[in-house]
Amino acid sequence: MSATLLYAITGSGLFVLGLYALARHAHLLRKIIAVNVMGSGVFLVFGALAYRTPGLVSDAVPHAMVITGIVVAVSATAVALVLMLRVQSETGRPHLPEQPSD
Amino acid sequence: METPFADSPWTVWAVFTPMIGAVAAFLWPRRAALVGCLATLATVGSVFWLIWQVAQLGPQYHAMGGWGAPLGIDLHADGLSAAMLLTTALVGAGVTLYATAYFQQATETARFFWALWLLLWSAMNALFLSGDLFNLYVTLELVGVASVALVALAGNSDALTGAMRYFLLSLLGSLTYLLGVALLYGAHGTLDIGLLSDLVTPAPADWAATGLMVAGLSIKTALVPLHFWLPPAHAAAPAPVSALLSALVVKTSFYLLLRLWLELFPVTAPGFGQVLGLLGALAIFWGSFQALRQARLKLLVAYSTVAQIGYLFLAFPLALTTAAATAWAGTVLFILSHALAKAAMFLAAGNILKFAGHDRIADLGSGSPGIALSWAAFGIAGISIIGLPPSAGFAAKWLLLQASFASGQWWWLIPIVGGSLLAAAYMFKVAGLAFLPNDQGDQGDPKAAGARLSRRMKWTALGFALGALAMGFATPQILALLDSGTPFAQLGAVGVL
Amino acid sequence: MTWNESLPLLVLASSLVPGLIIFCLAEESKGLRTALNLVGVVLKLLLVAVMVWGVEQGQSYEVRFPLLPGIDFVLRADALSMFFALLSAVLWLATTIYAIGYLEDSPKRNRFFGFFSLCVTATLGVALAGNLVTFLLFYELLTLATYPLVVHRGTQVSLRAGRVYLAYTLTGGALLLAGIAWLHALAGNLEFTAQGFLSGLVQDHSAALVAIFVLLIAGLGAKAALVPLHGWLPQAMVAPAPVSALLHAVAVVKAGAFGIVRVVHDVYGFEVVAQLGVAGPLAAIAAVTIVYGSLRALFQTDIKRRLAFSTVSQVSYIVLGTAIAGPVATVGGVAHLVHQGLMKITLFFCAGNLAETLGIHRVEDLRGVGRRMPWTMAAFTLGALGMIGVPPMAGFFSKWFLASGGLDVGQPWVIAVLIASSLLNAAYFLPVIWTAWFRAPPETWPAERAPARGETSLMLLLPTVLVAASALGVGLLASMPFSPLQWVGLIVDVEYAP
Structure with a gap:
């Protein structure tokens, strides 16, 4: 198994792990962390796939994209955290209400 | 020039x-x-x-x-x-x-x-x-x-x-999409849609990427x-x-x-499109059914959006061979008509909510002159949502119907026409309230801050509704615009899908 | 745009524009509203009269512009469309005057007359539509414009009637849409053409054509109140x-019946209808509707409900005449479009006068009302005798042509249906007439609102007497030029030309 493939599989694993946590946990902070784990998984896959042709210098484009992606993820996390705090101050608990009967 | x-x-x-x-x-x-x-x-x-x-x-x-x-x-x-x-x-x-x-x-x-x-x-x-x-x-x-x-x-x-x-669902959606993008880049080394369209093949990696992007x-x-x-x-x-x-x-x-579907995805197995179409049909029926049983006006309008989104997905199974151009044109027209009509409905619902101080459907009503224009906007927008002529919603549904007959899949007319009838059911459930006599229902909440609506709010809602209605007459012009360098143009001639 | 192109548009605009202005008026501006209404109806009548004269002279009036890929928005005048258009324009004049008198001092008159004008616009659009999509456009507009009129009173009963009305008519519209879309996919053409445009497809696509025919007739039958799609009509009486x-007389049921005539003659063509074997079932449904409607009418005690079931029955004469191939029966059926319109509108105006003036809603309350309201009851009697088919009333000619048309093509059972129906007509109308003229009046009427002088307000009486007189007139003058019967001859000549 090449290192690239190992990283890619690990990245996908993180994505799935995050997805599970997002669905499983009720606390909003855990959900936000779960989304971040998923994001990290995706970035890892990107980074791994940058090294496409063995022996050559790795591709710079995915690196640029991962950096952009991290900026996006940080901003999104900040918004999510503020929103979580507002939810807590407004409803008294950092949880989403039960789904409306649907 | x-x-x-x-x-x-x-x-x-x-x-x-x-x-x-x-x-x-x-x-x-x-x-x-x-x-x-x-x-x-x-x-x-x-x-x-x-x-x-x-x-x-x-x-x-x-x-x-x-x-x-x-x-x-x-x-x-x-x-x-x-x-x-x-x-x-x-x-x-x-x-x-x-x-x-x-x-x-x-x-x-x-x-x-x-x-x-x-x-x-x-x-x-x-x-x-x-x-x-x-x-x-x-x-x-x-x-x-x-x-x-x-x-x-x-x-x-x-x-x-x-x-x-x-937000959480939106992040989940974008990350799923991004994972698909990563897989595509890994396989082909570029992210330009134009370049990728020549490279993608029905290989497992591309299929996985397609699945992830569509799901996201x-x-x-x-x-x-x-x-x-x-x-x-x-x-x-x-x-x-x-x-x-x-x-x-x-x-x-x-x-x-x-x-992405038009330019990128290796759509060789029509089963994928069929699945999306079935989910679309499900959305039409489920969304309309939910809209029908909502007790609050804005939730009704929101569930109507869930139902109308279903129509957009019907084009995926319909866009076969010669019917493809018709199906996509209908879908784009649907986007445009739904945008105008739904904007009208939400703005009118906002006016009604502001006027009455609440949006509980059971307690709404009255054709009091202060709110008549907003009811009119709601009703006229409903014509387009139901898809009655001459609205652009009708033109869109007509093109979808033509595509279903032309592609030999007449059964798609069941969600197309059935969705119209359900839309009529939930629209008129509300529109009927406008005809209650003056002394019934709410007379407007005197305590609500904006009980007197500004003229601009009433006329904007009505303007959208009339626009959605009149846009049906502009169908040929809109379809001509679509032909400018769009992937649809070549579909009509070659029958790529 | 030439005069001949703009005339059909002007006919529509003459009611659309006043209607839209009326929506924007203040509720109190009664004078302006009345003036707009009257200018609109008179102008429309003049424009339609010009077109009728022009069509008779062989002029062609047509306007078209693209609407959908391969489909135009077409308004065109031919003999059949002008027949319906003239009926609508004339009856509109009468109904508008009547409505102005009837709704005096009631609330929301702007809304009422606004939708009223949209309604006539839609009806004229149905009449002038030159292809099925244009027809569908106005057919659905008619549904939408009549709904606010049905629920106008805003009571729970009327809102329920409105829901029932929509359930039937919108479902009908959906079936019609499915049929039209299918037909377009199959034939690639939807233009009304004399003797139809489908004869080339019968060989290969007969099953599809039969299915489309069923969809179209079911869609149109919902408005024409063919049994079992008639349920909305008696409820809409509120x-x-x-x-x-x-x-009942002009717009809604007639739009359905007119559409059936169009589909049979100008989409399929009567020969194709016969080849496909769908003419017989259509005639059978019409016959069932005729007898069933009359039977139900017999058991109604409410005057308007009795009239409603009578409408169910009478409108199917038009369908019956269309379904029996052969020029004579077609003359009877199509002429009944006008004859039934004039007679039924008379009866409804009378019922309105009785309810408005004396509060009479039930047949048993009619005792002796002939002495109290002689003009109204005279008009009612004329209308009722016409419905039964007593010569020289217009209804007699419809039945006569239907019967001889049936004999001509070897379908004598038509006569049995007509006799049964006429006997039932007599059974539910003659007691009404007898009660009104020959029984002693009660001490007090249920809810009398006595006008200053005369039996009722002139605005109500005048239109009633006029339509009754014209129902008599078209019978007496049946052989004069421009009489409905003669005009139908023109239509039939085109449809049955060798």
């Missing part, structure tokens, strides 16, 4: 004018409404110039800063982009007008509204003009963040929890059964925001799905 | 009297 500015890069201005406006509105909060109006004028102007270019000169292309792919950011505009930009500009201009009256005092909410709305507009225009999978991810995320913040503006617990749920975008488009985040968020937002979300934002991710 | 007159 005597037209002034015919050579200017209007693609760039369509993205940057609202962006500059957003920054200005944030920096000068006291003048936010004025900035919003000026930015709207400038953006609408840029977009119309761009549409003129696309219609007269053909597809437009601009490499920002002269960099070009892969590191630079390229902007493309073809007929499909132009149709989406047009939809956004029409709805955007009306919502700006409405919002100047809706947010009367320069509260904090109002200030943030202008900055966020202009940011959202900029992000949407950028999304329609991008031809690169990663830029599309960034714009998609920007659209998501701006929309979530706009929902949260209402500030009450419904809005905040609605926004939070919306379906979450963001609220396709049943991933729709549950939409009704609470759209219903809890302030009226102009609800209009923007239902009319435009859900269409952005669908636009992306449509473009 | 609407104000001018609306009932409109629903």
Whole structure:
């Protein structure tokens, strides 16, 4: 198994792990962390796939994209955290209400 | 060519004018409404110039800063982009007008509204003009963040929890999409849609990437059964925001799905399209059924959006061989007509809510003159949602019906026509209230802050409704615009799918 | 745009524009509203008269512009469309005057007259439509414009009637849409053409054509109140009297019946209909509807409900005449479009006068009313005798041509249906007439609102007497030029030309 493939599989694993946590946990902070784990998984896959042709210098484009992606993820996390705090101050608990009967 | 500015890069201005406006509105909060109006004028102007270019000169292309792919950011505009930009500009201009009256005092909410709305507009225009999978991810995320913040503006617990749920699902959707993008890059080493379209094959990696991207975008488009985040968020937002979300934002991710489907995905197995179509049919029935049993007006309108989104997905199984061009044209027309009609409905519902002080359907009613125009707007918008002629909604459904007969799959007429009847059921459940005698139902809440509606709010809602109705007569012109350098044009001739 | 192109548009605009202005008026501006209404109806009548004269002279009036890929929006005048258009324009004049008198001092008159004008616009659009999509456009507009009139009173009963009305008519519209879309996919053409445009497809696509025919007739039958799609009509009786007159005599049921005539003659062509074997079943449904409607009418004690079931029955004469191939029966059926319209509107105006002036809603309350309201009851008697088919009333000629048409093509069972129906007509109308003229009046009427002088307001009486007189007139003058019967001859000549 090449290192690239190992990283890619690990990245996908993180994505799935995050997805599970997002669905499983009720606390909003855990959900936000779960989304971040998923994001990290995706970035890892990107980074791994940058090294496409063995022996050559790795591709710079995915690196640029991962950096952009991290900026996006940080901003999104900040918004999510503020929103979580507002939810807590407004409803008294950092949880989403039960789904409306649907 | 005597037209002034015919050579200017209007693609760039369509993205940057609202962006500059957003920054200005944030920096000068006291003048936010004025900035919003000026930015709207400038953006609408840029977009119309761009549409003129696309219609007269053909597809437009601009490499920002002269960099070009892969590191630079390229902007493309073809007929499909132009149709989406047009939809956004029409709805955007009306919502700006409405919002100047809706947010009367320069509260904090109002200030943030202008900055966020202009940011959202900029992000949407950028999304329609991008031809690169990663830029599309960034714009998609920007659209998501701006929309979530706009929902949260209402500030009450419904809005905040609605926004939070919306945000988490939106992030899930974009990350799923991004994972698909990563797989495609790994396989082919480029993210330019044009270049990729020659490289993708029905190989397992490409199939996995396709599946992930479609799933991610379906979450963001609220396709049943991933729709549950939409009704609470759209219903809890302030009226102009609800209009923007239902009319435009859900269409952005669908636009992306449509473009990828047409230009990129290795669609060799029709079963995939059939699955999407079945989910669309399910959305039509489930969404309409839910709309019918809602007790609150804005939730009813929001579930109607869930149902109408289903129609967009019917094109995937219908777009076979010779029927493809017809099916896609119908879908784009549907996006446009639904945008206008749904904006009208949410703005009218906002007026009714403001007038009565609540939106419980059972207690609404009265044809009191103060609210008659808003009821009229709601009813006329309903004509387009039901899909009765001469509305653009009818033209769209007609094209979908033609596509289902032409592709030999007549059974799709069941959701197309059945959805119309269900839409009529939930529309007239509400519209009938307008005919209650004066002394029945609510007379308007004297304590509600805005019980007297401004003329601008009433007429904007009515304007959208009439626009959706009259747009049916402009069908040939819209279809002609779509033919400008769109993937549909070649479909008609060659029958690629 | 030439005069001949703009005339059909002007005919529509003459009611659309006043209607839209009326929506914007203040509720108190009664004078302006009345003036707009009257200018609109008179102008429309003049324009239609010009077109009728022109069509008779061989002029062609047509306007078209593209609407959908391969489909135009077409308004065109031919003999059949002008027949229906003239009927609508004339009856509109009468109904508008009647409605102005009827709704005096009631609330929301702007809304009422606004939708009223949209309704006539839609009806004229149905008449002038030159292809099926244009027809569908106005057919659905008619549904939408009549709904507010049905629920005008805003009571729970009227809202329920409105829901039932929509359930039937919108479902009908959906079936019609499915049929039209299918037909377009199959034939690629939807233009009304004399003797139809489908004869080339019978060989290969007969099953599809039969299915489309069923969809189209079911869609149109919902408005034409063919059994079992008639359920909405008696319920819609809660609407104000001018609306009932409109629903029953001119606009809604007639749009359905007119559409069936169009489909049979100008889409399929009667030969194709016969080849496909669908003419027989259609005639059978019409016959069942005729007898069933009359039977139900017999057991109604409410005057308007009795009239409603009578409408169910009488409109199917038109369908019957269309379904029996052969020029003579077609003359009877198509002429009945006008004959039934004139007679039924008379009856509904009378019912409105009785309810408005004396509060009479039930047959048993009619005792001796002939002495109290002689003009109204005279008009009612004329209308009722016409419905039964007593010569020289217009209804007699319809039945005569239907019967001889049936004999001509070897379908004598038609005569049995007509006799049964006429006997039933007599059974439910003669007791009404007898009660009104020959029984002693009660001490007090249920709810009398005595006008200053005369039996009732002139605005109500005048239109009633006029339509009754014309129902008599078209019978007496049946052989004069421009009489409905002669005009139908023109239509039939085109449809049955060798």
